[in-house]
Amino acid sequence: MNKTKIFLLAIIGTITTACSSDSGGGSTEPELEILAPVTIAKTNNTKIYAHYMAWFETNESSADSNWGYHWTMANRNPDIVDANGKRQIASHYYPMIGPYHSGDKDVIENHLLMMKYSGIDGILIDWYGTYDLYDYKIIKDNTEQIIALLDKVGLEYAIVYEDRVLTNIVNADKAPSVTAAAKTDMNWLQSHYFNDSNYIKIKDKPLLMDFGPITLTTPDQWATAFSNLNPKPTFLTLWNESGEAGNNASGEFAWVYQNNTHLSNFYMNRLPDLDVAMGGAYPGFHDYYQEGGAGGALGWAIDHNNGATLDATLSLAENSGVDYVQLITWNDFGEGTMIEPTKEFGYSYLQKIKAFAGITSADVFTNISKLYDLRKTHKGDAAIQKKLDQSFYYFVSMQADKAIALIDGIE
Structure with a gap:
């Protein structure tokens, strides 16, 4: 067979293949158009971040086919469904999409799109480190799934470290000391997260927050934990706790406690002395610990007041002049601080955040x-x-x- 005939047959084969790919001779199914994220237009320059819990598991996602502790606590059973289709969960409030697995891509997509269109700039992920103990690794794995979608949506993220778990790590013989365990976690963060383009940077350094300190309570301990980091992070402790980290700390972040007076005091008395301060806003606080058999009553609650509490705390943040506000929280259902859409509150909290951000587009x-x-x-x-x-x-x-x-x- 000569080269000309081979060439003609090749052309005919190509045409035949292209035609056969058409459905009934019509046009082919359009290709997926992958589009880069665009920032939503807003008039408030304050950075708005949502504190995010990645610890939820369902009977379909868990290795033992049981619901995770944060839906059950000690005595709730989500397999029990009431006449309205609601599962029995350890919360006074019910997620609009129902109880979920934090690593579920559809759930993550839903959460991040809700955040984007309400003007939230990113998430602050509550993180229990790298060690495989209790549900710490599950939280880490779920965090990985969340981070994988963040840049596609166009949102930032940073880590809120739970140094309280370090004693558990040592007691389980997984590390020789609490500082060694923390150092391992910090090295991992630097290698995997800190250099991401959408990891939150403040003063050109990666933001790291700590919910405490609880275990590492001296400047020397934090210096050891950070010894391999370059650059050192912009490190924020919980309000009034930065002294325990000494010069390693860059500032503090506010939280929720008893009433709005504590938030007002933070802005008035702590803010002037901090290099970096992150304010806070919350819709209320109504924990489920006693009802769920997970501990005694805390003895205090903050009424949601049909949204007035969120309005008031957002207003306090705005009047304080802080550059960063943490929403407390996106989804801590056990403490009743969630701004995630629920059966009880609908989208009302997101609409309030949207107004705070200065977004005028339709919901x-x-x-x-x-x-x-x-x-x-x-x-x-x-x-x-x-x-x-x-x-x-x-x-x-x-x-x-x-x-x-x-x-x-x-x-």
């Missing part, structure tokens, strides 16, 4: 919820999931009208 929260519902309804349908993937990219690129049109066409 799309119900449409984001519909995207989640369609993800679950059509879980095994690859063609529909591809359309939903496209709607996700329209959402992150601030083309909400296209995203809505696409999902509205799916039953």
